[in-house]
Amino acid sequence: MMFLNSIAEPAGGIAPYYDALKPDESPCETCAFRDLNFCGALLGDPAQASLRSRHRTAPARQNIYRAGEPIVGVMLVCDGWAVRFVQLANGKRQILSVVMPGDLVSPNLLFETNFAFSIQAVTKVRYCILPFADVRARICESPALFDVWVRMTAAEHQDTDRRLVDLGQRSAIERIAALVLHAMTRAEARHELQNEEFPFPLSQQQIADCTGLTPVHACRVLGSLRKKGIFHIDRGTVKIADRSELLRLGSGK
Amino acid sequence: MMFLNSIAEPAGGIAPYYDALKPDESPCETCAFRDLNFCGALLGDPAQASLRSRHRTAPARQNIYRAGEPIVGVMLVCDGWAVRFVQLANGKRQILSVVMPGDLVSPNLLFETNFAFSIQAVTKVRYCILPFADVRARICESPALFDVWVRMTAAEHQDTDRRLVDLGQRSAIERIAALVLHAMTRAEARHELQNEEFPFPLSQQQIADCTGLTPVHACRVLGSLRKKGIFHIDRGTVKIADRSELLRLGSGK
DNA sequence: CGGTACATTGAGAAATTTCAAAGTTGGTGG
């Protein structure tokens, strides 16, 4: 598996994420996903002077960022999975997006100094914070990088549009299939799909919070997807059993 | 009322929107919303040389744009309401956003040459198409305009995040309240809120497509909101009867 | 070995959809 082991940890803790920022130890230089995403484009070829950056690690289930806190820079996930989510007063939670290795936390909000959502580590996560000014300068001076960023914001937006359609118009089984299908696509892009298996560390509670369902109902639906021989999730890995049926269900055709 | 009269028209027609582009007649110079939105910032002060632009009008219910067609430029709604929506194969429809006077159709997709969604006029609509290259040049040469655009994309994104939470976690009555509340906020910004009334030309079918409900259920919920004395919609106008209750329901507190 | 979070199952309740029919509205043409 290409991401760090999931380490269960007492939930709900808040990382004092903007203390404890240490000077750069530059794991960026050896990052496995370097060429896959904004990272690569941003950091440029290895010859170029590297950006100031600060890395941190958070254990699984820890809240990396809590809605409203000030943000010290652009956040980029290096390894592991995280989720952006909104916590409601009534205890409900909506996951807005799943952030995977190489992803900016939210390309559209690159220069915002605080967010309306929180961020939680799904697995153990390593992430990186780059100073706003440096990123902005680099985007402004490089039309190519500007284009990459514009494309990423467009992609993020198209993705949320897709999820709006899912949540508004599709049944529980279709939403869960769409979630897994989307994860599969992204796993493929990161070369993590082998033998129809790939990492999928979301708990049923998290799957439920993504799809707007109850964990109980998510469990039943996952059971029926397993019984139908479409896929099954076990210990943080999903095994696809019927790809074409998954495609049919999850792509909304 | 500050927008053009709604004119019923045989539904479902497709405007041949990129034929028939006439040279600019520049109604931009006299636009009522000029100073409210991207328009103003983009076109700059009246002294400045005006942008090449092309204006068109579409009757209510006409499809202005169909998913996948090539786009000739940046689309900006001058007057009337339109919706961005996705039409599914099974006949269902999800409205992604409501586009109001002064709005870019989708700031996040400013430079995309085709969209995955379609656009339909809600009322009679006047809109404007600006050449990509001109807009891009203007954004690149003006840091202030760049900032306005970045802020607009951030705002659009925060708005879709809010809607994700609505669709995923909130009940029918809360979603509809949120829709009306949001429209009220925007009406206020355009100075269209008078005597607790403002234009709200969406049909129940369109309200349903926005909120992920059935038109039948949307009708019942609107009925209950009326009976509870919160607001009622009549002939394209909504009258707010209990603002604080609307706020409580619609803001998800 | 025990504890805690996570997953599964059952049964009943609630929200929402579906189908069907009847009432309203506004525009059109005679």
Add this chain to the structure above:
DNA sequence: CCACCAACTTTGAAATTTCTCAATGTACCG
């Protein structure tokens, strides 16, 4: 001006999906 048509709204009743509550089973960590 009236009658008609089409789209839109309202209402009822039954079906379906999803939720809630509650209990039991399971995996993993210390």
